[in-house]
Structures are given as structure tokens and as C-alpha cells.
Amino acid sequence: MVLEKQFGEADARAALPHLKFDDNKFTRGMCELIVGGPEFPGAGVLASLAANSLAAGYVTTYTWKDAARAIRAKQPSIVVRKPKEFLTRDHTAAPGKPKAVVIGCGLSPDDEAAELVLAALQVEVPLVMDGGALAFMNRADVKEALVTRAKNKFPTVLTPHAGEAARLLKAEAERCAEQESLFDTSDPSWQWVHERGEQYAAADPKADPAQAAALIANAYGAVCVLKGPDTYISVPGFVQESDEHTVLVVTEGTPALAKAGTGDVLAGTIGSFVASGMALEAACSLGVFLHARAGRLAGEALGELCVTAERVLHYIPKAVCSLA
Numbered sequence: 643m644v645l646e647k648q649f650g651e652a653d654a655r656a657a658l659p660h661l662k663f664d665d666n667k668f669t670r671g672m673c674e675l676i677v678g679g680p681e682f683p684g685a686g687v688l689a690s691l692a693a694n695s696l697a698a699g700y701v702t703t704y705t706w707k708d709a710a711r712a713i714r715a716k717q718p719s720i721v722v723r724k725p726k727e728f729l730t731r732d733h734t735a736a737p738g739k740p741k742a743v744v745i746g747c748g749l750s751p752d753d754e755a756a757e758l759v760l761a762a763l764q765v766e767v768p769l770v771m772d773g774g775a776l777a778f779m780n781r782a783d784v785k786e787a788l789v790t791r792a793k794n795k796f797p798t799v800l801t802p803h804a805g806e807a808a809r810l811l812k813a814e815a816e817r818c819a820e821q822e823s824l825f826d827t828s829d830p831s832w833q834w835v836h837e838r839g840e841q842y843a844a845a846d847p848k849a850d851p852a853q854a855a856a857l858i859a860n861a862y863g864a865v866c867v868l869k870g871p872d873t874y875i876s877v878p879g880f881v882q883e884s885d886e887h888t889v890l891v892v893t894e895g896t897p898a899l900a901k902a903g904t905g906d907v908l909a910g911t912i913g914s915f916v917a918s919g920m921a922l923e924a925a926c927s928l929g930v931f932l933h934a935r936a937g938r939l940a941g942e943a944l945g946e947l948c949v950t951a952e953r954v955l956h957y958i959p960k961a962v963c964s965l966a
């Protein structure tokens with residue numbers, strides 16, 4: 643049974659990290675982003691600026707020409723490198739110097755992105771997968787890498803909207819159907835895999851988002867942030883109806899957020915908190931809450947029809963101050 647628990651203002655206030663007197667940019671955490679492909683540079687700019695506006699002390703973006711130029715012009719404090727450099731650099735986190743990688747905002751499903759996604763999955767720091775990175779989830783090598791990360795306790799976050807969530811569930815239902823064919827129908831394993839496959843095939847992210855988030859989290863061994871009018875955050879652990887599993891829900895959102903690019907701002911926001919070393923569920927919930935509050939504040943100030951992703955970004959500091 644999936645239970646829903648509200649993550650509201652008091653929870654966000656309690657989760658908000660505070661700086662230490664002797665913090666430096668490295669102890670605050672490094673957020674590395676692989677975002678902003680040639681087709682969608684804007685998504686990379688939005689995610690990078692959001693990551694640099696919050697907890698992380700050091701933001702490095704691996705990106706292509708157009709996004710690189712825009713990021714350098716808008717926030718020169720962000721270090722910008724070429725995508726290929728991600729493949730050769732060391733991404734290990736030293737003790738007391740937390741790190742996270744965000745991948746996918748504005749990536750197209752091509753071979754170059756696939757190589758970067760597979761490389762990011764090998765990195766032994768928390769990984770946030772959004773947008774274009776979620777398009778690779780039906781690949782066997784990507785699923786295998788996710789399972790290995792989960793086994794080795796390297797945390798992963800997936801941030802699908804309802805359309806992406808439906809594709810993640812379908813991919814898992816198809817995997818179950820493949821596995822099922824390896825067993826005789828009289829084998830108890832067949833029954834177990836068959837029932838799981840049916841559960842994934844029947845799940846509907848719009849009709850029952852809490853259950854969909856719980857199933858995705860379990861299938862991919864990752865925290866699932868299922869975005870929508872309300873946003874649901876589930877850690878892995880829910881396998882069958884007899885399990886009691888709690889999913890957090892943030893209801894602070896506003897339809898003013900239904901605008902291209904706001905999801906990219908959210909990915910950077912979450913990435914910044916994850917990079918600061920916060921526990922994953924708290925980092926995701928706090929990020930979702932502040933992003934929603936920023937959308938709400940922007941709507942109040944500017945009229946909800948006029949909210950853009952850029953304006954959500956602009957209101958993030960005010961959202962943080964609203965918790966003080």
C-alpha cells in the first residue's frame with residue numbers, strides 16, 4: 643500500500659541547509675552538469691543557473707558551443723568545459739567535499755549523449771537524470787548500470803514528467819515480459835515476474851502518481867521525482883501491495899509553472915542540494931518545494947500568465963527567504 647505524506651513549508655524550513663562559518667566553495671559541494679546540447683542550449687543555461695543560485699559552492703557545466711557562450715555571459719562564476727572533457731576528468735568526491743552530477747536537460751537522444759550518460763552512470767557520486775537522459779532508460783546497458791549503482795549505494799535521482807514516467811513504466815513492463823519468457827509458467831518465478839509486469843503495465847502516472855513514482859523508484863533503484871501539478875517523491879522500496887511505502891507529495895505548485903524550461907530549472911535546483919551533501923529524499927523534496935514556491939511568488943508578482951522559466955529562476959532567492 644502506498645501512503646502519501648505531505649512535504650510542506652515546515653518540512654522545507656527544517657530541511658534548508660545552513661552554511662558553516664568556515665565553509666569554502668568545495669565543502670559547500672560541487673555540482674557538475676552535462677546539459678544544453680546543440681538543439682536545446684537554453685535548457686542547459688536554465689539548469690546551470692539554477693544550480694549556481696543555491697547550495698552548491700562550485701558549478702561546472704560540460705556543454706556545447708551555444709550554451710557555453712550564454713552561460714559564460716550570464717554567470718561567469720560557472721566553470722564551463724567541453725562535453726568530451728567529462729569523459730577524461732576525475733569526478734571522485736574527496737572526504738568533506740561533496741559532489742553530484744546532473745545530466746539530461748536539453749540533451750537529444752543521439753550517440754554522443756548516450757556515451758555521456760553511460761559515463762555519468764559510472765561516476766561514484768550522486769547522479770540526477772532529467773530530460774534527454776531519461777530517453778535512454780529502455781537500453782539494457784543503462785538499466786544494468788543503474789542496478790549496479792543501486793547495489794554499490796551510489797544514489798541516483800530520476801525526474802520524469804508524466805509522459806516520461808509512462809515510458810519508464812512501459813520499458814520495465816517490457817523487461818518483465820522478456821524475463822517471463824525464460825521461465826516455465828508452472829515456475830513460481832514466472833508468476834512473480836508476470837505479476838510485476840502487469841503492475842508496471844497497469845500503472846498510470848496521471849491517475850495514481852504516488853504509485854507510479856513508487857514503482858519507478860523500485861524498478862530503477864533510484865529516487866523518483868514525478869513532476870506534475872503536484873509532485874511526488876519516492877525512494878526505492880515498494881515492491882508489492884502488502885508493503886507499506888510512503889511517498890512524499892509537494893502541493894505548493896501552480897499552473898503558472900506549466901511553461902517550457904521550468905523542469906530544467908528544477909533539475910538544477912535539485913542538483914544543487916544533492917551536491918551539497920544533503921540526504922537524497924530531503925534534497926529532492928526541498929528542491930521541489932522551493933521551485934514551486936518560486937513559481938507561486940513569480941505568479942503573485944507578475945500575474946500567473948506571465949511566468950516564464952527565467953522568472954522562476956529569478957524568484958528562487960525570494961522563495962528561500964520566504965522560509966527564513
Ligand SMILES: NC(=O)C1=CN([C@@H]2O[C@H](COP(=O)(O)OP(=O)(O)OC[C@H]3O[C@@H](n4cnc5c(N)ncnc54)[C@H](OP(=O)(O)O)[C@@H]3O)[C@@H](O)[C@H]2O)[C@@H](O)CC1
Nearest residue numbers: 682683684685746747748749773774803804805902903906
Ligand atoms: N529552451 C530549451 O532549450 C528547452 C529544452 N527542453 C529540453 O528539450 C528536450 C526535449 O524536451 P521537449 O520539451 O521537446 O519535450 P519532452 O518534455 O521530452 O516531451 C516529449 C513528449 O512527452 C509528452 N509529455 C510532455 N510533457 C508531458 C506531461 N507533462 N504529461 C504527459 N506527457 C507529456 C508529450 O507526448 P504526447 O503526450 O504528445 O504523446 C511530448 O510530446 C529535453 O531534454 C528538455 O530538457 C525543454 O525543457 C523545453 C525548453
Ligand SMILES: Nc1ncnc2c1ncn2[C@@H]1O[C@H](COP(=O)(O)OP(=O)(O)O)[C@@H](O)[C@H]1O
Nearest residue numbers: 803869870871895896897900902903904905906
Ligand atoms: N499544472 C501544473 N501545476 C503545477 N506545476 C506544474 C504544472 N504543470 C507543470 N508543472 C511543473 O512544471 C515543471 C515542468 O517540467 P517539465 O515538464 O520537465 O518541463 P520542461 O522539460 O519544459 O522543462 C515541473 O516541475 C512540473 O511539476
